[in-house]
Amino acid sequence: MELLRPSSLEELDGGLLLHGGTEVVPLLREGLLETERLVDVRGVVPRGVDGAVIGAGTTLAELEVEPAIPDALREACRLAASPQLRSMGSLGGNLLQATRCWYWRLGYDCRLHGGDRCHARDGEHREHAIFANEFCASAHPSDVAAALVALGARVRTNQRELAVEELYRLPDEGNRSTTTLESGELLLEIELPPAGASVYLKAMDRKRWAFPQVGVAVARHEDGSPRIALAGVAPIPWRIEGVDDLDAATPLPRTEWKVPLARALVRRALAALA
Amino acid sequence: MSALRLTVNGGEHVLDVPVGTSLAQILRDELGLTGTKIACNEGHCGACTVQIDGVPQLSCITLAHAVEGEVTTIEGLREHPLVEAFVRADAVQCGYCTPGQVVSAAALVAANPQPTREEIRHAMAGNICRCGTYPKIEEAILSWQG
Ligand SMILES: Cc1cc2nc3c(=O)[nH]c(=O)nc-3n(C[C@H](O)[C@H](O)[C@H](O)COP(=O)(O)OP(=O)(O)OC[C@H]3O[C@@H](n4cnc5c(N)ncnc54)[C@H](O)[C@@H]3O)c2cc1C
Ligand code: SF4
Ligand code: FES
Ligand code: FES
Numbered sequence: 001m002e003l004l005r006p007s008s009l010e011e012l013d014g015g016l017l018l019h020g021g022t023e024v025v026p027l028l029r030e031g032l033l034e035t036e037r038l039v040d041v042r043g044v045v046p047r048g049v050d051g052a053v054i055g056a057g058t059t060l061a062e063l064e065v066e067p068a069i070p071d072a073l074r075e076a077c078r079l080a081a082s083p084q085l086r087s088m089g090s091l092g093g094n095l096l097q098a099t100r101c102w103y104w105r106l107g108y109d110c111r112l113h114g115g116d117r118c119h120a121r122d123g124e125h126r127e128h129a130i131f132a133n134e135f136c137a138s139a140h141p142s143d144v145a146a147a148l149v150a151l152g153a154r155v156r157t158n159q160r161e162l163a164v165e166e167l168y169r170l171p172d173e174g175n176r177s178t179t180t181l182e183s184g185e186l187l188l189e190i191e192l193p194p195a196g197a198s199v200y201l202k203a204m205d206r207k208r209w210a211f212p213q214v215g216v217a218v219a220r221h222e223d224g225s226p227r228i229a230l231a232g233v234a235p236i237p238w239r240i241e242g243v244d245d246l247d248a249a250t251p252l253p254r255t256e257w258k259v260p261l262a263r264a265l266v267r268r269a270l271a272a273l274a
Numbered sequence: 275m276s277a278l279r280l281t282v283n284g285g286e287h288v289l290d291v292p293v294g295t296s297l298a299q300i301l302r303d304e305l306g307l308t309g310t311k312i313a314c315n316e317g318h319c320g321a322c323t324v325q326i327d328g329v330p331q332l333s334c335i336t337l338a339h340a341v342e343g344e345v346t347t348i349e350g351l352r353e354h355p356l357v358e359a360f361v362r363a364d365a366v367q368c369g370y371c372t373p374g375q376v377v378s379a380a381a382l383v384a385a386n387p388q389p390t391r392e393e394i395r396h397a398m399a400g401n402i403c404r405c406g407t408y409p410k411i412e413e414a415i416l417s418w419q420g
Contacts, residue, residue, distance in 0.1 A: 001293045003276070003339045018340070025335040026316040028294065038293065040340050061329075082400025083378070084323055084332045208399040 007043040015039040020088040023097050056092030056187040072198035072217045076147035079202045082209045092187035095145050099138035112136050112176055130251040130258045131234040136171050139232045141211045146231035147200050150217035152193050158186045168236035196220035199272045201265045214258055216265040220273050278339055283350030298322045298333035309348035309373045320401035323374035330378045348373035351380050356418050363414035367405035375401045379415050
């Protein structure tokens with residue numbers, strides 16, 4: 001294996017991209033990722049906050065103390081992972097993190113790995129999804145993505161500009177990916193539209209340093225309407241219009257507990273912004 | 275094999291190791307600095323915490339070839355008053371998590387010499403102690419200046 005460290009976008013030529021490596025290194029070690037060429041993109045991905053634009057290379061630790069960003073994003077960063085991981089992990093890498101589904105992480109030949117079965121649906125799934133869980137029941141683990149979706153953020157890549165929401169897709173028979181990222185596509189910057197107050201609430205199985213059981217981001221937009229996005233409830237960050245949408249959840253037998261939890265957090269978040 | 279230059283506890287090292295080797299492996303197996311522990315080896319527990327340019331990071335999931343900056347391990351903090359404070363507060367049981375705890379705590383008190391309990395809990399959350407010495411660790415950090 002070789003490690004390349006390009007200093008300009010023109011030098012990029014295939015390989016597996018690595019920023020902080022908090023996801024990539026464990027997945028390489030487990031054999032869930034394989035490559036002959038690692039590409040350290042820290043030299044080409046912008047880092048830091050400039051007005052409403054955030055470099056995709058900015059670490060979560062930098063964002064958790066950044067006064068100039070909306071509360072929901074700062075709080076999502078502060079509550080994510082552990083201090084060491086927040087110092088190492090980038091915003092871009094966080095948005096592209098893989099599922100924490102234990103079957104997937106243990107290398108089961110499940111649907112997300114290209115197989116024909118969802119082991120979680122038939123097996124252990126207490127941390128899994130309550131929406132869109134028919135094909136793959138994984139629950140999206142990113143606090144930060146939920147916050148950015150609620151805030152209506154956009155992302156600029158080396159190929160296009162799109163809403164953060166459009167970075168994600170539900171996996172299906174024909175395409176098992178949960179993102180719309182093209183090969184060779186690099187996240188460069190996140191842009192935040194003007195927004196009013198925002199909030200992020202997170203339920204964890206302990207008080208600190210855990211993935212979201214359910215995370216709720218709500219941002220009030222210029223026209224006064226709140227936008228709600230949830231972490232930990234679907235294979236991708238999940239938008240709902242209001243608390244009543246939770247009545248349409250399709251929990252698995254052992255994820256039913258997430259529905260009232262999500263309902264309570266959404267109500268609490270809306271009340272906090274009222 | 276691929277050449278690697280590392281500064282650890284003020285000393286320079288030039289090594290030739292395969293890309294993919296973690297910083298923790300280098301510290302323990304190549305440099306004999308076995309104070310840095312490996313427990314989970316996947317970023318969950320904090321036993322392998324070292325400082326890179328003063329910032330606590332997880333050496334088990336850091337690629338040695340990607341390190342930018344100076345590494346400080348527990349061996350480089352031997353004289354730090356926190357070590358004595360941990361002993362005074364009896365903040366050690368099996369001791370396996372302790373080097374990582376001290377490395378994280380040293381970065382905390384360097385930035386914030388008199389942290390509150392809440393600040394300690396936030397900054398130390400990435401260092402798991404299976405023996406449950408948390409209250410004593412908190413006591414050690416609160417009283418580190420003696
Ligand atoms: C134990 C653990 C607990 C965690 N807990 C939480 C949590 O509670 N909440 C939460 O939200 N997150 C959590 N995380 C996720 C963590 O925040 C991410 O792992 C981290 O932010 C990823 O950033 P990185 O720079 O290390 O990414 P890397 O590991 O370097 O990369 C991750 C992925 O993104 C790709 N990539 C990286 N940068 C770019 C780019 N600029 N353009 C295109 N592709 C890119 C890589 O190819 C790879 O596929 C946790 C992670 C771990 C390991
Ligand atoms: S939930 Fe998704 S990732 Fe987990 S076993 Fe089912 S198909 Fe695989
Ligand atoms: S050994 Fe590195 S975090 Fe557990
Ligand atoms: S003292 Fe045993 S793990 Fe902390």
